[in-house]
Amino acid sequence: MRVDLGNALDTVAAPGVSRDALDRLDERVADAHERIEAGRENHEHGYAALNLPETTDADEIRTAVEPFADAETVLTVGIGGSALGAATLARGLDSDVDAYFLDNVDPEHVSALLDGISLSDTAINVVSRSGTTAETLANFLVVRDAMASEGVDWTERTFVTTGEDGNLRTLAERHDLPALAVPDGVPGRFSVLSTVGLACAAIQGRDIDAVLAGARAEVDRLAGSLFESPAYAYGAACYALDERGAGVNAMMPYAESLETFAEWFAQLWAESLGKDGLGQTPARALGATDQHSQLQLYRAGPRDKMVTFVRPADRDDRAIPETDLPGLEYLGGRNLGTLLDAEFGATEASLAASGRPNVRVEIDRIDEYGLGELCYGMEAACVLAGELYGVETFVQPAVEWGKRAARGLLGGGDFEEAEAVAEKTTLEVE
Structure with a gap:
């Protein structure tokens, strides 16, 4: 560069x-x-991302995606850093395997995308460090239902990329799904050079060793x-x-x-x-x-x-x-x-x-x-x-505020941030 x-x-x-x-x-x-x-030497939170070119195991990624060598399409279900890095590589490089990303919960977009691909020929990668990301899990439930409607065994076409604990990790263990670990100390937006960003590229047949x-x-x-x-x-x-x-x-x-x-x-x-x-x-x-x-x-x-x-x-x-x-x-x-x-x-x-x-x-x-x-x-x-x-580069408190507010509105817990929604000032013109 x-x-x-x-x-x-x-x-x-x-x-x-x-x-x-x-x-x-x-x-x-x-x-x-x-x-x-x-920070790099001590593998501190965030700084560990700058070690990924040396710590990411490309063989581990290739092994995890090997069951999907026949895939004609790969669909990544994630949001923000769980999708944008993989999308950057997928859209930056040509491949015979089409890549799509469900990184929004717009119902019309989700329906149009799922109606336009053959789920029986698709590898599904569900990506969430916490395993509890509302948008990601909601979209995955929709995808899983669409696969069932088409007579596709979702357990044969799905793998997860997640942390050590959480709903996705439990799901992977229960159904014996291939699973990749999200690296410790690496915020999602810095994860393109890890399992998060490289799995899609590996399914597409790209040279992930060359990326690293x-x-x-x-x-x-x-x-x-x-x-x-x-x-x-x-x-x-x-x-x-x-x-x-x-x-x-x-x-x-x-x-x-x-x-x-x-x-x-x-x-x-x-x-x-x-x-x-x-x-x-x-x-x-x-x-x-x-x-x-x-x-x-x-x-x-x-x-x-x-x-x-x-x-x-x-x-x-x-x-x-x-x-x-x-x-x-x-x-x-x-x-x-x-x-x-x-x-x-x-x-x-x-x-x-x-x-x-x-x-x-x-x-x-x-x-x-x-x-x-x-x-x-x-x-x-x-x-x-x-x-x-002089800022805290690796945190995102404003993002977390919005997540708590949305979860509270959906009945996912008692969060005071949700109360702010009802306090909105209005000046409507019709």
Whole structure:
């Protein structure tokens, strides 16, 4: 992974960061790196996620999913970090095995998805660390009922990824289901490089060893200076730009296959850093599509944003046919990739010309190795930014508040958070 901060410097952008400011910040990066390394060495909660490239057992994952080698479809039932990491890999890589994700309880969506796949040819992976996640278990009960309606033995098509205790673990033991353990000390949004994110990729026939190898390459690049570590360079730059007013970070990959990666990044960044009145707001965009929808705001709106560009240096290409249509001759004989690269360069230059900060992140290619690099690099960047902000990166109290409120409303216990729902202020216009 390579990171270019040139268009984030104050000689280009406002807000921007001076080279002197980066030098000063680098002293804090060195201290943060020591704290991160100590956390990794002691396998502390959260920091243990940065050890996953070395601690994840790829053979264990392959063994667990071996009974589903005949699957034509894999359906992951999870939510948030229990689904987005796996979806990032699945949608970033081609496979003959289709992957779907039930990560919402919208009844129309759930029904349409289940009606559109053959459950007898589907491997079901139910993912919940606690084994009690309401949305996940509700969706699984619906899936199990749909399988019974089709005459499919759900126990033959299901495996679980969960913690040591909880409803899912009990279910797996009762029905002798294959089960993978969620790693200790790893929050869901940091779990893409574990059993949580890699099981789906393994069923799809992807090289999960290469994913972990790409991640290990980024582990080796972690150093006590932002000028020596691409991950730390990105995390430090985002923090510094936020401190100077760029409170929105628009993640804009220039590859259709990385659209879900932007969703994964949004959870990682928001849930980890949004505390104590601090943290950047992640926005999701896609190049070149959103040049025609969001770029106007980023170039000419409030100066409260930075744009992160992500692209591969190399990709498969497709020729544009020759044409004699007036004004389009310049396109004929070129390639779609050439056009996309031109769009990327023009957008990057457009933002720089208007003094809007942007950062370029590149990987060699969108493959298993490259996605391993990218995901690990962003996780390390996030942890580094959390150290600089001084927030508790690995907790999510605001999320837990909402979970308790919803559970109370459904009769799942006596939670005072549920009472706040009835106290809503209204101003209705009909």
